[in-house]
Amino acid sequence: MADVKDLTIIGGGPAGLTAALYAARARLSTLVLEQGLPGGQMATTDEVANYPGFPDAVSGAELSDLMRRQAEEFGAELELSEVERVAQEGDEFVLATTGGERRSRTVIIASGATHRKLGVPGEDHLQGRGVSYCATCDGAFFRDQHVFVVGGGDTAVQEGTFLTRFASRVTVIHRRDQLRATKVLQEKAFANPKVDFVWDSVVEEVLGDQVVNGVRVRNVKTGETRALPGEGVFVFVGILPNTTFLHGFVDLDASGYVVTDAELRTSRPGVFAAGDVRATPLRQVATAVGDGAMAAVLAEHWLEERS
Ligand SMILES: Cc1cc2nc3c(=O)[nH]c(=O)nc-3n(C[C@H](O)[C@H](O)[C@H](O)COP(=O)(O)OP(=O)(O)OC[C@H]3O[C@@H](n4cnc5c(N)ncnc54)[C@H](O)[C@@H]3O)c2cc1C
The missing domain is CATH 3.50.50.60 (FAD/NAD(P)-binding domain)
Structure with missing residues (x-):
């Protein structure tokens, strides 16, 4: 039996x-x-x-x-x-x-x-070639590079701060004008000179052919779109x-x-x-x-x- x-x-x-x-x-x-x-x-x-x-x-x-x-x-x-x-x-x-x-x-x-995906063009195709969902797993590949973190919750802010150990610059892209993350995590990120923010914006496309070379973002308030150059995209959107x-x-x-x-x-x-x-x-x-x-x-x- x-x-x-x-x-x-x-x-x-x-x-x-x-x-x-x-x-x-x-x-x-x-x-x-x-x-x-x-x-x-x-x-x-x-x-x-x-x-x-x-x-x-x-x-x-x-x-x-x-x-x-x-x-x-x-x-x-x-x-x-x-x-x-x-x-x-x-x-x-x-x-x-x-x-x-x-x-x-x-x-x-x-x-x-x-993890939830962004669901935008370029994301699947460039996963593992600059698009990641795990900072601990992939952060070290981005030494001295500019990376984007998408999201505004605890995980996005915490992992974004962690990525400053490797990256020269971490840009957090968030669809609102303030973070959702716990205050103590926010304070740490705001005090970190390597972290900056793109507010009220969503990623519309991950740019690059073989590897990531940037993202196209749209400001949800003005509708303006622009391309931002960078080598990595870490997605933490739920x-x-x-x-x-x-x-x-x-x-x-x-x-x-x-x-x-x-x-x-x-x-x-x-x-x-x-x-x-x-x-x-x-x-x-x-x-x-x-x-x-x-x-x-x-x-x-x-x-x-x-x-
Ligand atoms: C990047 C990141 C940072 C985080 N930081 C913190 C933090 O600092 N503090 C904190 O408290 N929380 C943190 N969290 C959240 C925390 O990790 C989760 O709340 C916690 O792990 C949930 O535990 P769980 O056991 O319910 O589920 P999970 O951790 O999701 O584990 C579920 C397991 O089930 C397995 N599984 C799924 N489907 C199947 C299947 N069909 N058959 C067999 N196995 C299956 C999965 O492989 C997985 O190992 C973080 C999460 C992430 C992603």
Whole structure:
């Protein structure tokens, strides 16, 4: 008979790894299915400066590694495969993955989110040739060059400031006349002589043939367009939930996020959701780990009630 886990967690970001830690400590047989890099989005940031316990900040890669090790030390299994579909057969959930079929008595969806694209000409064609969505991964390629950061939220401002370690100049292009980012991040960026701003503007096109050589921006107030020369474009304009494989399985909101109640239950009994994938007002490492812990404990209670 196929091995049936007590709990299978889809996604090995901070939400999934924390759920795995709590579930493994509760002695549930626990499997984490991760399609890419354990740590998720957190693994792609240079510095997590607002996670409690690390007053001097911690690198995203290091925190990811610590969370993975802690979950594995208590017995959670981590498997590198992508979940393509989830279905229910009687009391069991059946997960179709790139590594084969997996069966489980409960499921936590912790598949997080992925960067949103600009959707403008040149973006896809020049991805990896000057267009990037990850400053930690690609920043060092832009030593002494002029790069653009598109966006005005926490991630844009934080990653823009990080890019000044390499780039000679970082121009933040934002569609409004003020940033959305947390004040402390704004102050840091405004005080950095390498950072400047193009306000009220959107990128209409990424310019370049083989590599990026600039962007064409349009001022949303005046309608004026102009080309700005530069070598890199880092896009931080929000995130999209990783839920395409869940359509028809659990209820999603209009933006595609998984709908849960206060106890992180989805519309399908026995299936919980945690972290950025959930319809929630704040998406951070701290909220993801809180969700992960709660979802694991509630999954455990759900199993107990049925044993
Ligand atoms: C550049 C950047 C900087 C950030 N900086 C900070 C910061 O300083 N402080 C802070 O608190 N937050 C920060 N965040 C946000 C924080 O990283 C996220 O809120 C957090 O990682 C969410 O955790 P999660 O586990 O819910 O989802 P994710 O981190 O998105 O992890 C989800 C995981 O699920 C996997 N997955 C998705 N679909 C499947 C599938 N079908 N099968 C298998 N696996 C799947 C993904 O590969 C991923 O590893 C930052 C984010 C970015 C992108």
